[in-house]
Amino acid sequence: MTVTLADVAARARVSPATVSRVLNGNYPVASSTRERVLRAVDELDYVLNGPASSLAAATSDLVGILVNDIADPFFGIMAGAAQSEIGGPGDGSGRGGGEKLAVVCNTGGSPERELTYLTLLQRQRAAAVVLTGGALEDPAHQAAMAVKLARLADAGTRIVFCGRPPLPDTDAVVAALAFDNRGGARRLTEHLIALGHRRIGYVAGPLERTTTRHRLEGHREAMKAAGLYGDEESVTVHGPYDRSSGYDATLELLRREPEVTAVVAANDTVALGACAAVRDRGLRIPQDISVAGFDDLPFSVDAVPALTTVRLPLFEAGARAGRLAMGKETPPPGGMATIAAELMERGSTAAPAR
Amino acid sequence: MTVTLADVAARARVSPATVSRVLNGNYPVASSTRERVLRAVDELDYVLNGPASSLAAATSDLVGILVNDIADPFFGIMAGAAQSEIGGPGDGSGRGGGEKLAVVCNTGGSPERELTYLTLLQRQRAAAVVLTGGALEDPAHQAAMAVKLARLADAGTRIVFCGRPPLPDTDAVVAALAFDNRGGARRLTEHLIALGHRRIGYVAGPLERTTTRHRLEGHREAMKAAGLYGDEESVTVHGPYDRSSGYDATLELLRREPEVTAVVAANDTVALGACAAVRDRGLRIPQDISVAGFDDLPFSVDAVPALTTVRLPLFEAGARAGRLAMGKETPPPGGMATIAAELMERGSTAAPAR
DNA sequence: TACCGCATAGAAAGCGCTTGCTACGGCTGT
DNA sequence: ACAGCCGTAGCAAGCGCTTTCTATGCGGTA
Known part of the structure; x- marks a missing residue:
């Protein structure tokens, strides 16, 4: 059926362990061996089994980006910027290694869906989660969020807020970028x-x-x-x-x-x-x-x-959030930064008639 | 550390198998047992391990939605509509069962990133993939796409096109919705x-x-x-x-x-x-x-x-694509439908001056 | 009362991968 | 020349779940 690690190992005449190590690049492998393995991977069109890998390694390469309304450019711009920082090396030019799957989840502003998505991401053992947009001020929901985020953080998920004020009583969050x-x-x-x-x-x-x-x-x-x-x-x-x-x-x-x-x-x-x-x-x-x-x-x-x-510098903020989620940038002191907002005076305002 | 199926089973004084069956609801379980299990799940705040589940069941609940530019409402509207059809029961009201994780992936219009995302989704054994927006007409890329899509389909992924003409020589695609x-x-x-x-x-x-x-x-x-x-x-x-x-x-x-x-x-x-x-x-x-x-x-x-x-009825098309991806709607005859476009005459056009 | 069948629960064998530990050469140092 | 190391590779034990197959107990029928 589908090609497995073992198939690749057999073809390259090495053990599955070696193939895994070549693919992950986290263990010394003689370059001749590496080459043989890579050739086999290519020839067989091998694609790693993500679930199996995540299970064994207890981590996944999924990163979730939660937005209130995906049809609103406000969120689209932030999400796109974050995704471009997260989604692998450069412009997808090659197999760089840090291939993350950055995905955006549309809550529609509904608190239930927000929690549902967090649960689903928790299920997937997401590597990181970026939450964009303002928070709901309902205390019950905030408490539920704090609990859920704490659990996620416990499981090793990095949590970043983008354009959302920090949660009062949680240190689960890596960083919070708030707009002024x-x-x-x-x-x-x-x-x-x-x-x-x-x-x-x-x-x-x-x-x-x-x-x-x-x-x-x-x-x-x-x-x-x-x-x-x-x-x-x-x-x-x-x-x-x-x-x-x-x-x-x-x-x-x-x-x-x-x-x-x-x-x-x-x-x-x-x-x-x-x-x-x-x-x-x-x-x-x-x-x-x-x-x-x-x-x-x-x-x-x-x-x-x-x-x-x-x-509001939406693109810059999204990109920064993406980098923070990836650990590519050190969090601001106190884990929180306020992002300046700049007045743009244009034609739709003028002195009143009288 | 984190709660596992076995922990729940121990607390409910049943076997792991039974817990799994209660959670999946695909096997008769006495209601008293079921109740006991559900209580244990609640008390322990158990969250299924997605990778483990996907590995064992050889399927996942991930659904990918590929878009060219997430900051463009054109795509945002379609993606949002598709996601709302896919993302579980109603408005996330409860644990309905068919909880899918609908995620949108931003290709930025780059063919490489498009392929990269498809590979990533293939890794995750995605249940379905929705591709939105027009296709690139580069023959090399089209061929690569055809191959990749065929492989995905082979692995059981349902593929739907939304606002994109059908690929000439592939029957990997469940349905293609093309705009007129x-x-x-x-x-x-x-x-x-x-x-x-x-x-x-x-x-x-x-x-x-x-x-x-x-x-x-x-x-x-x-x-x-x-x-x-x-x-x-x-x-x-x-x-x-x-x-x-x-x-x-x-x-x-x-x-x-x-x-x-x-x-x-x-x-x-x-x-x-x-x-x-x-x-x-x-x-x-x-x-x-x-x-x-x-x-x-x-x-x-x-x-x-x-x-x-x-x-262009973007919302309707996206929703329909979502339903097709979920198998909630039967594909149009020939697997392809053309979606009508309606002229909107408004104030920016008028007879020329002379 | 003895037998059959149904409804329900458990045992256990994987799913495909990662990784700690072990094994094995060839080199270096004395 | 021998001990000890370093650089590589393999073994095998899981990761947490699903699912087939088997076991058990019950009610109903002959």
């Missing part, structure tokens, strides 16, 4: 205030997510600092991180608070929906209403007018 | 011609890709049918499927052929770049130049003006 969502949001709102806006609507992300909360907090910090903090509830609307949510929420906002002169969206996708809503109400951007996003996804610069937003 | 790129492109160009355009620029995708070729062929069919087929080379520019390529190519096009009144882009992302280029040249869309895309990605409706494009 709060600072970015603060600077964005400060920019709006500097332009002269006083009444600013906020289309927030889903409740109970760290990302949502941090961005909202940054915004309110800026408002407070400017003495503009009032009945914020009436100009804040929550919803998922998607376009239609931004559209609906913005219509609602404009209906509720006609004096609003600027709308800050939870992210760029939501901002796109917000722009559409503003226009459908017959208002101009930025003359009548300023709109701002967050993340600086690739399409944001092409919006008309180009979207003012906060740039 | 040619027909969609033809109808799009017909629409432009009907509006009165005569000189139409085409910003094509990368060479040697089936998707690129089919879309270009559809476009030229329409041009020929209208008697407009001339020196097409001078109004066609190739480049990768990204925004900056669209921008550069369009500038080049407008420089080379000032009489062009419409630009058709290889996909929506490229179209966004094209729009930016048109505007930077001081021209208006659609009054001076019409622009059209392909795929109808979510952001396309939010472009200003909204992008005329060709809608």
Whole structure:
């Protein structure tokens, strides 16, 4: 049936142990022998049996990357960057040895699926796991995650957070890279205030997510600092991180608070929906209403007018997370680093009309 | 160390065989026994050893989804849909049994990486593989792929193509879902011609890709049918499927052929770049130049003006591919189906000025 | 009461690989 | 010239699970 190590050994006239050692390159083998073995491998088109190998060695070459929404470039960019750092040598040029199988798992933002995927990766004895995106703030879920991650770490899995704040009471995590969502949001709102806006609507992300909360907090910090903090509830609307949510929420906002002169969206996708809503109400951007996003996804610069937003170095962060997962880079002190967010002032924000 | 089947068996006072049978549910076990076993599993927080299981059973619960670019929603949407069909019961609500680990692998469009990933999946004895996106037309690579896929199929892996034309000489593939790129492109160009355009620029995708070729062929069919087929080379520019390529190519096009009144882009992302280029040249869309895309990605409706494009049912196709990979759906006759593409007429195209 | 069959549980033989330990030359050092 | 080493290669014992085959006990029928 399929070719086994033993077949290769027979053909190369060595023992299976030797073949294994040639393939793993972790034991001295005379070069003449090595060559003979490699030739046999080639001739027989031998492919290692992963499960058998993982079982015997008690480790696997699987690395999982968990994302909330694979259709969202926010995650796609990070995942792609991480994968390129993990997925073997260079550009897959050859059989370099450290061939890892980097795979991305789509949780759809569901906590159950997140745990399910972690269990599946635990089953596979994954070498590492990268968790991207904000965390859910439900205490029950956080506790379950802490337990699961601790178990994974126990089994030797390296755990890295990317764009997610560190878990309070776990040292299972190798490193946590957190985006400075709060600072970015603060600077964005400060920019709006500097332009002269006083009444600013906020289309927030889903409740109970760290990302949502941090961005909202940054915004309110800026408002407070400017003495503009009032009945914020009436100009804040929550919803998922998607376009239609931004559209609906913005219509609602404009209906509720006609004096609003600027709308800050939870992210760029939501901002796109917000722009559409503003226009459908017959208002101009930025003359009548300023709109701002967050993340600086690739399409944001092409919006008309180009979207003012906060740039997050998604690619760099993903790549770094990948390297940390592979142990190719030493973790930051304290196992945690904050990644700066940069304000991108573009055409969708301007001084209010009056 | 970690909990094994034997530990569970000891605690439940049964044999390991019985525990295995309870977990797999493929053999009659008295309900009292089953209950006892399940309790032990719970109490010990037992997690199956995947490699051991796969080794013994000679199958694994891994399913691979190969994509060209994970940061591109085109692939993200398909992959997400496929994954949701594959990844276990419902929304991960519980331990339903058919828990598969659906993982997406990012090839970055590189043929080597594509093969590398297939080898890695073969190593893991993957249950199924879904290949998305157009194929490279390099004969050497196609041959290598055919061989590799045949081997995978031999080992029991189910192979499904999604948005990729069937391989000529392989019956290793369970099913191939191909998009009607040619027909969609033809109808799009017909629409432009009907509006009165005569000189139409085409910003094509990368060479040697089936998707690129089919879309270009559809476009030229329409041009020929209208008697407009001339020196097409001078109004066609190739480049990768990204925004900056669209921008550069369009500038080049407008420089080379000032009489062009419409630009058709290889996909929506490229179209966004094209729009930016048109505007930077001081021209208006659609009054001076019409622009059209392909795929109808979510952001396309939010472009200003909204992008005329060709809608591909990415989600539905991905979901169907997922079901086919799981054997939940019977393959179409001949193992291949063509998926219709629908023209979406929106604001970015209009009759030319004169 | 004796026999047969069914339902259920256990024993044990691997699945294909890794790796600690052992074995065996040929070289070096004295 | 002999002991001791180093460089290589093989032996064999698992890794933790699945699954075939066998054993046991029970109820029902003749």
